[in-house]
Amino acid sequence: xxxxxxxxxxxxxxxxxxxxxxxxxxxxxxxxxxxxxxxxxxxxxxxxxxxxxxxxxxxxxxxxxxxxxxxxxxxxxxxxxxxxxxxxxxxxxxxxxxxxxxxxxxxxxxxxxxxxxxxxxxxxxxxxxxxxxxxxxxxxxxxxxxxxxxxxxxxxxxxxxxxxxxxxxxxxxxxxxxxxxxxxxxxxxxxxxxxxxxxxxxxxxxxxxxxxxxxxxxxxxxxxxxxxxxxxxxxxxxxxxxxxxxxxxxxxxxxxxxxxxxxxxxxxxxxxxxxxxxxxxxxxxxxxxxxxxxxxxxxxxxxxxxxxxxxxxxxxxxxxxxxxxxxxxxxxxxxxxxxxxxxxxxxxxxxxxxxxxxxxxxxxxxxxxxxxxxxxxxxxxxxxxxxxxxxxxxxxxxxxxxxxxxxxxxxxxxxxxxxxxxxxxxxxxxxxxxxxxxxxxxxxxxxxxxxxxxxxxx
Ligand code: TYD
Ligand code: MG
Numbered sequence: 001x002x003x004x005x006x007x008x009x010x011x012x013x014x015x016x017x018x019x020x021x022x023x024x025x026x027x028x029x030x031x032x033x034x035x036x037x038x039x040x041x042x043x044x045x046x047x048x049x050x051x052x053x054x055x056x057x058x059x060x061x062x063x064x065x066x067x068x069x070x071x072x073x074x075x076x077x078x079x080x081x082x083x084x085x086x087x088x089x090x091x092x093x094x095x096x097x098x099x100x101x102x103x104x105x106x107x108x109x110x111x112x113x114x115x116x117x118x119x120x121x122x123x124x125x126x127x128x129x130x131x132x133x134x135x136x137x138x139x140x141x142x143x144x145x146x147x148x149x150x151x152x153x154x155x156x157x158x159x160x161x162x163x164x165x166x167x168x169x170x171x172x173x174x175x176x177x178x179x180x181x182x183x184x185x186x187x188x189x190x191x192x193x194x195x196x197x198x199x200x201x202x203x204x205x206x207x208x209x210x211x212x213x214x215x216x217x218x219x220x221x222x223x224x225x226x227x228x229x230x231x232x233x234x235x236x237x238x239x240x241x242x243x244x245x246x247x248x249x250x251x252x253x254x255x256x257x258x259x260x261x262x263x264x265x266x267x268x269x270x271x272x273x274x275x276x277x278x279x280x281x282x283x284x285x286x287x288x289x290x291x292x293x294x295x296x297x298x299x300x301x302x303x304x305x306x307x308x309x310x311x312x313x314x315x316x317x318x319x320x321x322x323x324x325x326x327x328x329x330x331x332x333x334x335x336x337x338x339x340x341x342x343x344x345x346x347x348x349x350x351x352x353x354x355x356x357x358x359x360x361x362x363x364x365x366x367x368x369x370x371x372x373x374x375x376x377x378x379x380x381x382x383x384x385x386x387x388x389x390x391x392x393x394x395x396x397x398x399x400x401x402x403x404x405x406x407x408x409x410x411x412x413x414x415x416x417x418x419x420x421x422x423x424x425x426x427x428x429x430x431x432x433x434x435x436x437x438x439x440x441x442x443x444x445x446x447x448x449x450x451x452x453x454x455x456x457x458x
Contacts, residue, residue: 012037013191018229040192041185072258073169073211076114079267079276080107083238083251085259088115088170088211092258093202095176095230097216098240103249103267104215105129106274107240108172109143111213116147120169123162123210127154127178127188141273154188156181156200163204169211173201176214176230195229202233231255243328243362248283249274250363253303263303281308281419284361290389294381297392297421298373299412300365306408306415308392309370310360313377318354329359330374331366338375338397345401345448348382369406371397372425372451379452387455392421394430401448405429413437425451 012021015038019030027034072087081087084094098104105128112122126134131150138145151162156179163171173179177189179197186192198214205212214234231237235257242249251265266277277283285297285308294313299306311330318324327335335357339350357374359365372395380387394412395403406412409430416424417437426434428444436442445451 009042010039011042013040015191018191018195038190040190073115073118073120075111076117077107077111077274077276078278079265080111080251083253083259083263083265084236085253085256085263089235089258090169090211091206091209092236093205093212093214093234094236094238095214095216095234096238096240097218099218102240102242103269103274104240105134105137105174106141106269107251107267108174108213108215109134109138109141109148110273112148112170112172113138113141113143115170117144120147121166122148123151123166123168123171124148125151125153125159125162125171125173125179127173128175154179156197156204159201160204163208163210167208167210170213171201171205171210172213172215174215176216191229198230198233241364246362248277248361248363250302260303264305264307266307280363281306281415284308284359284363285310285419288360291386293384293386294377296373296377296380296387298370298394299392299415300367300370301408301412302365302367306411307363308415308419309363309365309373311370311373311377312358312360313374313381314356315350315353315378315381318352320352323351324354324356326355327357329362329364330357330370334368334371335374335378337399338371339378341397341399341401341448342375342378346379346452348379350378350382353382368396369394369412371395372403372427372448375448376425376451376455379455383456385456388423390420390422391455392416392424393451394424394426395445395451396427397448403427403445403447403451409434413440413442416440425454 012024014028014033014036016033016036017028017031019028024037028036071090074081074087096104116122131152134150149166176194176198180188180193181196181200184192184196201212237255239252239254240249241252247268249267249269253261253263255261266280267274268277288310296311297308299308325336339355342348343350373393375397376387376393394406396406398404405427410433413424413434417440422439423441423443425443425445428446431442431444434442443454445454
C-alpha cells in the first residue's frame, strides 16, 4: 500500500463503484467488490461545480422541440446503427466497453470513416497508441483518413480546446482510462479521474453538440473501471463481447436513452477489420454436425432479434464432490441449476460427472428460453445419444422440472423454420401463440421428463 503523503489528504475509493472510505477496507460495503479500494488524493470542493452551462429559467416542456433531441447521423456501419437505434445522436454520449483486443479501436475508426465520408469532421483522441499506430490501423482498414483529426493528448483541457476549435461531429476518446483532469490529483484510470475527466468531457460534448464516444477497458473482474460512475453520466452503454479465440463479436446495448436496450449487433473480425454479420443465425449454426451426442439447437432472443445458437455439452465421469462445471457463453449458475434439476427429475447422476457447456462460436446468451436446449445437450452427452435431426428446442426450465413458456415464441419459431428446422420442441404454454408453418412439427411439452422421453423416442 502506498505510504500516506504528509500534506495532501487522501481517501480510499472503491474502483468499482466509487464508494469512499476513510481507511482501507478489503470489501466494499456498497457494491461488495473485493480488494477494490485504492488510495486517492481528496478533491477540493464539490465536483463539477464550475462546469456546465447555467440553467437559468424553467420553461414549458411542451415548448421544447422534440425533433431537436433526435438529430441522428447514420454511421455507415449497419450493425452499429441498429444497436444505437438508428445512428449517432448529436450531443449524445456513448460508453463503449470491452476487453482489451476485442476491437473497440477498430470499430471506432470504422465508424469515423463512415461519418467523415459524408463530409463531417471527427476527432480521435489517442491516449493509448501513437498517431502512427492509429494511422497504420486506418490504412489496414482501408479507412480514408481525410476528415479524421488525431489528438495525442490526454488532459481534458487540451481535449476540450480541440473540441471547441475543430467542432467535430464526433469525438472519440480512446481510452477514458488514459485521460486526466488537472483538477484532480489522482492517477489516470482511477475512479476519481475517470469520474472528473468523464464529467468534463460530457459537459463539453453537450455544450458543443458533439457526439462523444468514450472507450473504456474492462478490468479482470469484468467491470469497466468505475462503471457506475460513468454509466449514469452517459446516454448509451455499449459492450463489446466475444471470445478472443473466436472471430465473432457481439456489440450489445446495455443502456440506451435513444433506442432499445439489449439490442445486439454481430461482427466478424477479419484481416481488414470488422465485417458485419447480418445473418447471425446462419453463421452460428453453420458447420454444425448433426447426429452427434451433446449438441442441441435453440433460438435465443437478443433484443428484438431471434438468433439461432448451437449448445454443445460434454458430460464425463468425474469424482463426486469435486465434479467440474465449466461454461463458455452460458451462465455458470444456470447450468448448475439445470444439472440439479436433471439429477432429481431425470434420475441422471450429474453430481458424479464433470460438465462442460459451450455455445458454438462463443456467443454469450443470457436468455432463459434456451434452458431446454442446454438440458437436452447435457442429457444427450450423458447418454451418448444424438438428438433427433432437424430439431430445435425452446423453453425455460423451473426448479420443479416444469417447462415454462418463452417470450416472443412467434419470432423464435419463425426463425427455426426459416433455417430449416422441421421439428420444434416447445412449452405447452407457448403452443397456442406459435405460428403453424407447413412442414414444421410443433411438439409441446410440460416437463423435462416429458421432453426427454420425446427426444429419446427419436
Ligand atoms: P483493437 O481494435 O485494437 O482492440 P481494442 O481497441 O478493443 O483493444 O483490435 C485488436 C485486435 O483485432 C488485434 O488483436 C488485432 C485484431 N485485428 C484484426 O484481426 N484485423 C484488423 O483489421 C484489425 C484492425 C485488428
Ligand atoms: Mg484500442
